[in-house]
Amino acid sequence: MERGTDMQKAAAILREGGLVAFPTETVYGLGANGLNPVAVARIFEVKRRPAFDPLILHVGSPEQAADLFLYPEDNRIKALMERFWPGPLTIVAPRKPIVPDIVTSGMPTVAVRIPAHPIALELIRTAGVPVAAPSANLFGRLSPTLPHHVQKQLTGVDYLLDGGKTQIGVESTIISLTGETATLLRPGFITLEQIREIIPVEMANASDAEDQPLAPGLLKSHYSPEKPLTVFESLQKDPGSHAGVIFLAHDPVRQNLKAHIINLSASGDLIEAAAHLFTALHEMENNPEVKEIYIQKVEERGIGIAIMDRIRKAAYRHGN
Numbered sequence: 001m002e003r004g005t006d007m008q009k010a011a012a013i014l015r016e017g018g019l020v021a022f023p024t025e026t027v028y029g030l031g032a033n034g035l036n037p038v039a040v041a042r043i044f045e046v047k048r049r050p051a052f053d054p055l056i057l058h059v060g061s062p063e064q065a066a067d068l069f070l071y072p073e074d075n076r077i078k079a080l081m082e083r084f085w086p087g088p089l090t091i092v093a094p095r096k097p098i099v100p101d102i103v104t105s106g107m108p109t110v111a112v113r114i115p116a117h118p119i120a121l122e123l124i125r126t127a128g129v130p131v132a133a134p135s136a137n138l139f140g141r142l143s144p145t146l147p148h149h150v151q152k153q154l155t156g157v158d159y160l161l162d163g164g165k166t167q168i169g170v171e172s173t174i175i176s177l178t179g180e181t182a183t184l185l186r187p188g189f190i191t192l193e194q195i196r197e198i199i200p201v202e203m204a205n206a207s208d209a210e211d212q213p214l215a216p217g218l219l220k221s222h223y224s225p226e227k228p229l230t231v232f233e234s235l236q237k238d239p240g241s242h243a244g245v246i247f248l249a250h251d252p253v254r255q256n257l258k259a260h261i262i263n264l265s266a267s268g269d270l271i272e273a274a275a276h277l278f279t280a281l282h283e284m285e286n287n288p289e290v291k292e293i294y295i296q297k298v299e300e301r302g303i304g305i306a307i308m309d310r311i312r313k314a315a316y317r318h319g320n
């Protein structure tokens with residue numbers, strides 16, 4: 001992986017769908033253009049994450065955040081942004097349709113913050129796009145605080161923006177504004193008391209977990225379509241015109257089906273399939289002609305592990 005301090009180059013790579021590792025206040029982040037679902041899918045592939053977690057979008061200005069939130073005029077959003085940004089406070093609120101489903105794990109909300117690290121900030125502003133960025137480590141391994149930690153663990157990163165050692169800090173505080181009252185989803189560097197000087201906040205409790213998952217990846221079923229969902233390996237017969245069939249790879253039976261078909265990748269590319277998975281489930285869910293959904297199994301290797309994790313969770317409540 002190329003390592004250096006060329007900001008223009010790093011920003012161009014991000015804009016064009018590549019992956020850039022960069023320093024933040026806490027640890028090194030693995031960044032992708034947050035509006036490009038295929039680029040975001042590559043984050044999960046490179047980190048070898050077995051599940052898709054919702055990612056935080058890092059932006060360079062309140063105006064850029066307003067392009068992502070459905071109700072940017074919400075006074076609570078404005079007050080929190082003014083008091084705590086740039087800084088380690090993440091705001092979760094209803095999202096605009098422009099935010100890809102893979103960023104939010106299919107949820108109708110988006111998590112956004114402006115980071116305070118000067119290199120992160122300059123990168124995001126130069127790239128001009130929101131940057132999805134979890135920590136730049138392999139799943140389950142130590143978080144990287146030095147550039148060579150990133151080099152040692154990850155392959156498939158297009159550029160490593162060298163900012164020396166990061167300050168080891170706590171993760172960002174996450175506040176959800178999706179309900180009547182704001183809730184604290186994750187404690188962090190900014191305290192509840194500090195936030196309460198600005199707006200009323202409650203602790204999230206376990207019963208909120210279905211709507212506002214503290215750790216969405218841990219729930220057996222957190223995004224699950226209301227329609228019966230069946231996983232298949234290869235279609236034996238046409239399930240009929242009331243069915244929706246989602247293909248992830250090639251299947252010889254695909255031609256001439258009466259079912260509603262979504263093919264996630266014409267070439268069977270799993271990164272591309274991952275990028276469009278949630279959107280396809282939503283589309284089938286919203287199509288009134290579709291009464292039941294069939295989805296194709298993929299090999300559990302690389303990003304296929306995360307795809308199958310998500311598919312199993314979506315199918316869980318139907319006992320498939």
Ligand code: AMP
Pocket residue numbers: 053054055056092104107109110111133134135171172174185186212213214215216
């Ligand atoms: P990090 O591990 O610091 O990159 O933060 C990612 C965490 O942010 C996820 O594991 C979630 O807990 C939280 N998060 C991101 N997006 C959302 C969302 N739309 N709703 C609730 N929590 C979210």
Ligand code: MG
Pocket residue numbers: 134135
């Ligand atoms: Mg994380």
